[in-house]
Amino acid sequence: MIRRLAIKEEMKKAADAAEDASNSRPFEIAARSGFAVSGILHVLIGVIAAQLAFGSGGEADVSGAVAQLASQPFGPLLLWVCFAACAALALWQLTNAIFGHRRQKHPKVSKRLSEAGQAVVFAGLALTIASFAVGKAKNSRESTSDGTATLMQAPFGVALLIAVGAAIMITGIVFAVRGFTRSFKKDLVLSPSEPARKFQVGVGTVGYVAKGIALLLVGLLVVIATVTARPEQSTGLDGSLKALKEQPYGPYLLAAVAIGLIAYGLFLMVKAKTMRT
Numbered sequence: 001m002i003r004r005l006a007i008k009e010e011m012k013k014a015a016d017a018a019e020d021a022s023n024s025r026p027f028e029i030a031a032r033s034g035f036a037v038s039g040i041l042h043v044l045i046g047v048i049a050a051q052l053a054f055g056s057g058g059e060a061d062v063s064g065a066v067a068q069l070a071s072q073p074f075g076p077l078l079l080w081v082c083f084a085a086c087a088a089l090a091l092w093q094l095t096n097a098i099f100g101h102r103r104q105k106h107p108k109v110s111k112r113l114s115e116a117g118q119a120v121v122f123a124g125l126a127l128t129i130a131s132f133a134v135g136k137a138k139n140s141r142e143s144t145s146d147g148t149a150t151l152m153q154a155p156f157g158v159a160l161l162i163a164v165g166a167a168i169m170i171t172g173i174v175f176a177v178r179g180f181t182r183s184f185k186k187d188l189v190l191s192p193s194e195p196a197r198k199f200q201v202g203v204g205t206v207g208y209v210a211k212g213i214a215l216l217l218v219g220l221l222v223v224i225a226t227v228t229a230r231p232e233q234s235t236g237l238d239g240s241l242k243a244l245k246e247q248p249y250g251p252y253l254l255a256a257v258a259i260g261l262i263a264y265g266l267f268l269m270v271k272a273k274t275m276r277t
Contacts (some may be wrong), residue, residue: 007264022115029172030089032275033089033093034085035089035268035271035272036124038268039269040069040082041062041066042065042211042268043067043262044068044256045062046259046265047258048064049255049257050255050258050259051257052254053255054240054251060238061237063137063138065118066082066129067132069132079129086122086126086160087122087123089121089122090118090122093122094115094116096115097112097115130194144236144239145234148222149246161222164219165226168215169215169219169223172215172218172219175211175215176209176213178208178212179205179212182201184208185201185204188276189275189276200270203266204267206264207263207266209260210260210261210264211264212258214237214261218237249256
């Protein structure tokens with residue numbers, strides 16, 4: 001009994017230490033910079049998508065955006081800085097999901113799940129950036145198709161892929177709803193200046209809706225590729241945007257989504273500075 005209490009006390013001390021570390025100002029600044037990095041990447045994706053809409057080539061996804069960063073002066077150094085920022089944000093979100101609500105009587109499970117999900121997303125982003133930094137980057141479109149093909153051959157793989165595609169589509173709908181309802185405002189410290197406040201809300205509204213549409217398209221392609229047993233059609237964000245261009249009025253629709261992705265990138269940069277903690 002005494003040993004059990006001692007172990008419990010040690011675990012509590014470890015949890016307190018982890019929570020204190022996550023609340024430290026230097027770590028918070030490093031983590032917030034991860035939102036800024038994600039914002040820059042979304043702006044680059046939007047720019048590439050706009051170029052696609054008007055006839056240029058490019059890869060309109062995270063890999064294409066990171067490749068753009070890598071091509072800049074001091075590219076490798078820039079990539080490692082971006083990697084550190086995204087890794088810090090992933091760790092910050094994970095720490096908040098595990099320890100951040102211990103003092104609340106009835107912490108929301110949805111909040112914890114959201115933070116855990118964001119931790120996974122930013123950890124994946126950090127790994128993508130690191131793969132470019134060490135020169136082992138892969139074409140994300142081909143990787144997505146290959147991963148889909150592999151899962152199709154696995155037991156329950158088809159059901160899993162359909163579930164994943166549906167989950168991505170639902171996430172896209174949630175993003176769009178957040179944009180239309182402007183519920184994201186509760187996550188920000190809104191500026192007392194009316195022009196700045198309008199900018200915060202404006203880029204958030206447009207950005208969330210566009211991000212939602214993009215995710216909806218990605219999930220839809222996953223489901224279609226799985227149901228039709230054509231994994232080559234599961235091509236991630238780049239393939240989804242290029243498929244959008246092939247639709248009636250496609251270039252105009254793609255240009256609109258591109259503008260929205262740029263807006264979402266600007267919103268993330270704003271969030272890095274004004275997010276509530």
